[in-house]
Amino acid sequence: MPDRMASSFSASDSSEIFARRLAASGDERLRQALVAAVAHLHTLVRELKPTSLEWRSFISFLTEVGHACDGRRQEWVLLSDLLGASALVEEVNTRRPKLATPNTVHGPFFRADAPELPLGSDISLDGIGERLAVAGRVQDLDGEAIAGAEIMTWQANSAGLYENQQPDLQPEFNLRGTFRTDDEGRFHYLTVRPAGYSVPDDGPVGGLLRKAGLPLRRPAHLHFMIRAAGFETIVTHLYDGSDPHLHEDAIFGVKPELVCHFERAAEKPSWWLDFTFVMARSKQGAQS
Amino acid sequence: MPDRMASSFSASDSSEIFARRLAASGDERLRQALVAAVAHLHTLVRELKPTSLEWRSFISFLTEVGHACDGRRQEWVLLSDLLGASALVEEVNTRRPKLATPNTVHGPFFRADAPELPLGSDISLDGIGERLAVAGRVQDLDGEAIAGAEIMTWQANSAGLYENQQPDLQPEFNLRGTFRTDDEGRFHYLTVRPAGYSVPDDGPVGGLLRKAGLPLRRPAHLHFMIRAAGFETIVTHLYDGSDPHLHEDAIFGVKPELVCHFERAAEKPSWWLDFTFVMARSKQGAQS
Known part of the structure; x- marks a missing residue:
């Protein structure tokens, strides 16, 4: 039949x-x-x-990953990141002109609710670490300043940990902030130099990939999300060019044009960094 | 560099x-x-x-599937089943001789702790439904009886629902039981005729696949797990050959040799079924 x-x-x-x-x-x-x-x-x-036993192990792995997720932890994003899928999704979507700042992966530590602060604020709420002054400019492809652009930044501390990984040890919103560029498209703030870190390996995703011998280190970096009306949103990293793990970033997020060299200052703050973000106009006004 | x-x-x-x-x-x-x-x-x-938005939707879907899993519900198994992966894993693993009873998918409703009962027991604890007498024999490929084989059975009720889907409405272990074959390899018990059902579509997996137009019906069936020392464990279904959804089983589990015809009895119980399970010897004593 x-x-x-x-x-x-x-x-x-x-x-x-x-x-x-x-x-x-x-x-x-x-x-x-x-x-x-x-x-x-x-x-x-x-x-x-796969044997039935291996398939059940795979189902158990998915179940554990699911149970590891809560309001502060997104183990699926971590899995997507460590398998290179997140970087590839950015790669197939970003068709920006060569001179525009490229996107990288979003990462699991972003919080949308970081407070808006005046330019010049210090986002290190505990003051621990080597002082770093960050300044920058947001401009379009013609070099024209973009005033009023929103800069959201987030980063690990000098021990390589984000505040939402240590809710009991770091002040809420430590090393996070939202700024707006001035009329010349410029912004600046104070922070501390971030350390590189291992991605969380105490959950099922890190556990599995460590077992597979995959490098789980991320080179030191600062995160930025930059938004301005009429432009494609930039979600990117700036990397510390002196980090020894720059060539084996766990989440495949390093691009040569995002590697920076923190400059040593003659006086305090100890280090400084100046970077120009270049935004591409969004197609038909839509933001990616 | x-x-x-x-x-x-x-x-x-x-x-x-x-x-x-x-x-x-x-x-x-x-x-x-x-x-x-x-x-x-x-x-x-x-x-x-995928756009970044689509990828985030995919991550959200995985997150929802993870959160839908608890001690009584295995949404990942359901996803694996409905995408045909579970059936395919069985397919690539089962290299049994043509005459041996084939495996099908395990399904999400199995409980390992169903009580062992004397032959002839009635596993319908609420007595609701058309009465069905099940008898069977477990034999090897040469037709020799396998005495002391363990038969675990589980099934939906006459409304198409398993007891672990209705913990408050059906008695615990309703329509489940563990039996042992007698010296002639035979077993028998009383139950009710199961109804076909839609797979759970109130969770994220059913919701997504319903949206994609996938058939979510399973034809009426009985589940069996049959174990005996020295033989490959059988995990299989027997299907009601009169079910109109036999050709579009949601989990791709129907095989022609497992389709049965429930016979109408002249007196009570109303229906009966007799089936011979044929076990293949396990390779090197290992059970699959």
Whole structure:
């Protein structure tokens, strides 16, 4: 009986049978994503031939990753980052002109609610670490200043830890802030020099990838999200060019044009950094 | 600087860069699985070119699936089942002789702790539904009885619901039981005829796949896990051949040799079913 057979799929035609069932779907993009994802998933199963026990281990891993997520921890973002998927999503989406500042991955430590501060503020609320003065300019591709651009910054402390990893040890919003560029497109603030760090390896994602021998270090960096009406939002990092792990960033986020050299100052603050962010106009006013 | 460039991967060589980082790993199977999975994941990203917003939606979906899992609900197994992955894992693993009973997917409703009962027991603890008498025999490929084989069965009720979906409405362990075959390899028990059902569509997995137009019905069936020392464990279904959804089982679990015809009895119980399970010897004593 042919229609009885239709639901009994064999290893060779399984993804075609899946795709056929979706044909009537109304959401074309969802259908396209599911068909492509299932084709790869089935090919992977055929290639790897996981035993039932291995598949159950995989399900257990997903379950543990799910349970590791809470309001302060996003283990799925970490997995996406460490497998290079987040960097690749940025890569296939960013079609900016060569001179515009490129995007990198967002990372799991962003908080949207960091307070807006006056220019010149010190975002190190505990004052621990080597002092760093950050100044910068936001401009368009023609070099024209972008006034009133919103600069959100977040970073690890001098021990390589973000405040939302240490809610009991660091002050809330330590090393985070939101600024606005002045009429010349400039901004500046005080902070401390961040340390590089290992990505969290106390959860299921870090545990698995450590076991696989994957480097879990991130070179020292500052995070920035820069928004201005009519321009593509920049979500990027600035890297400390002296960090020994620059060539093996755990989340594949280093791009040569984002590597900076912190300059030693003759007097306090000890270090300074000046960087120019270049924004590309958004297509049809939409922000990415 | 070449080693600075090494961590900045482009869309075309991203999975090779990932694979190279894993080369020193000690766990060869894990390395193989990660390299293959990441190659497919990166190809999928290159093919679909998800926007950042779409990728965040995907991360949100994973997060919701994770949060939908608890002690009674395994949403990851459901996802694996509905994408055909679970059926395919069984398919690539089961290399049984043609006459042995094939495996199907395990499904999310199994409980390992169902009580052991004397042969002839009634596993319908609320007595609701059309009565069904199940009898069977467990034998090897030569037709020799397997005495003392463990039969675990579980099924939905006459409304298509398992007791662990309705902890407040059905008695604990309703329509579940563990039996042992007698000296002739036979077993029998009383139950009710199960109804087909829709897989749970109130969680993120069912919600997404319903939106994609995927059939979410499972034809009526009984579940069995059969274990005996020296034989490969059978985990399988017996299907009601009269079910109109037999050709579009949501989890791709129907195989022609597992389709049964419940016979109408002249007197009570109203229906009966007799099925012979054929076990293959395990390789080197290992159970799958």
